Amino acid sequence: MSAATAASELGATGDAVETMIPRRLDRLPWSRWHWLVVIGLGITWILDGFEVTLVGAIASALTQKDTLHLTTHQASSAGTWYLIGACAGALFFGYLTDRLGRKKLFMVTLGVYLVFTVATAFAWNFYSFAIFRVLAGAGIGGEYAAINSAIDELIPARVRGRVALAINGSWWFGTAFAAFLSYELLEHIRASISWRVGFAVGAILALAILTIRRFIPESPRWLLTHGRAEEAERVVADIEDEVRKTHPELPEPEGEPLVVEQRQHIGFGTIAKYVVQNYPSRGLLGLSLMTGQAFLYNAVFFTYTLVLTDFFNVDAAKAPLFLIPFAIGNIAGPLLLGPLFDSIGRRVMISFTYITSGVLLIITGLLFTHDVLSATTMTICWSVIFFFASAGASAAYLTVSELFPLEARAMAIALFYAIGTGIAALSPTLFGALIATHSRTNVNYGYLLGAALMIAAGLVAVFLAVAAERKSLEDVARPLTVARARRPGAVPARAN
16 A cells, blocks of 8 residues: 555545654653653553452452352453453544544543442442443543553653553552552451442542643644644643753754644544554554453453462452562563663563463463462462563553554554453453362463463564664654655644
8 A cells, every 4th residue: 555545545634744743752851741741641550450450359358248249250250341341442432532632532531430430339239330340441441542642652762662661560559559458448347338448549549640631731743643733843842841941951853854744533444454454464463462461461360369269268358468469570570671672672572571471371370270389379470470471461552552653553552452352351251250160270271271372472473573662653653644755845843
């Protein structure tokens, strides 16, 4: 497909501007302004980690008579309902993110999460609980497209890998907090209300972060392709002024200007067709990585407290504490391995982390099957496995957000997240059914499936991963509406 044909099919209007905005953003030194972006947007991962872990941690408590009195199967499937909502929310809000902008949507989606997390605290039976979980999940799913797009488009290229992994790894701060909170609530407050308080805390966190997000601007890269080039210039000028407060002398931008054609919004069908025709290998890579990590994480963390209580006789109130070592391993992985994704490179590190975690999972499953492990040693094994798996999973989100053109970025993230997570959405229900058999062998079948998916994804990365380290997004995947050469009549963008 030629550049002209691609631009026409993807809604280009024919108007063009010449700009250095991407080069100016990539050459900025790290500053307090970048920390504002990381904190304000990265909270999504903390909230998601909090939600996923809270549901898993209180799963056993929800089966008690003085709570919702769910069956084991219903308690474990609550995670599946959350994931179904997340998939639907990613697709719906991903479409709106591309059409209306990153900033509007990362405010709206956080609001949706907030409202229905509060509603969850007032659920009265399984059906109301499941419905509110679907809607809260829709808010978090919608966050992924808006947040990952905005972060990648605002962070300098030379540190994009380590920053993205660190932000994605912050999911585990939410995990640790939820594990500690659920233990305190279940231990010191009667079960009939403790789980409700837990969900209310998540809403309070979301409310607090809404105030920070008001100060984060729209993505200048998005503005460029939507007929708002002068506004994009003003936003970048404001960002540069903020950075100059700590770095008075900014380096000169490197590289040639881009000539960007203005465009209209595009739909999922067009994106899917374009990816299949022009990026089939990247499409397969993204799908493999997202499916493998989604299955592994969703299966384990929605059901691990059930494994502890059913197979190791751990008290339901104390089971959440075993998730804290998990969180430590998962936080350490992206932080310690993240810089290597920018130095050694994406291909080596993605394949290494996926394959290593898969092999370790096979070994752990065998030890579990033969009743060699205690609750403590099982937790240690999981912590080591997820040290590697967490870095790999974080890299999966980085991969699908940086390997596709700007015009397709938000919807590509949404599409791969929804497909990968959708395929894995039944994993908590599957594991719940396996756990209900009270057979270690049956549970290990689930672990072997997760290991196979991780190893397969790692092998795909060996052959198909792209060397995107330290490269501008426009060099990794040239925007569809960027002219191959400077066009006569292209108007330089400038601030008023």
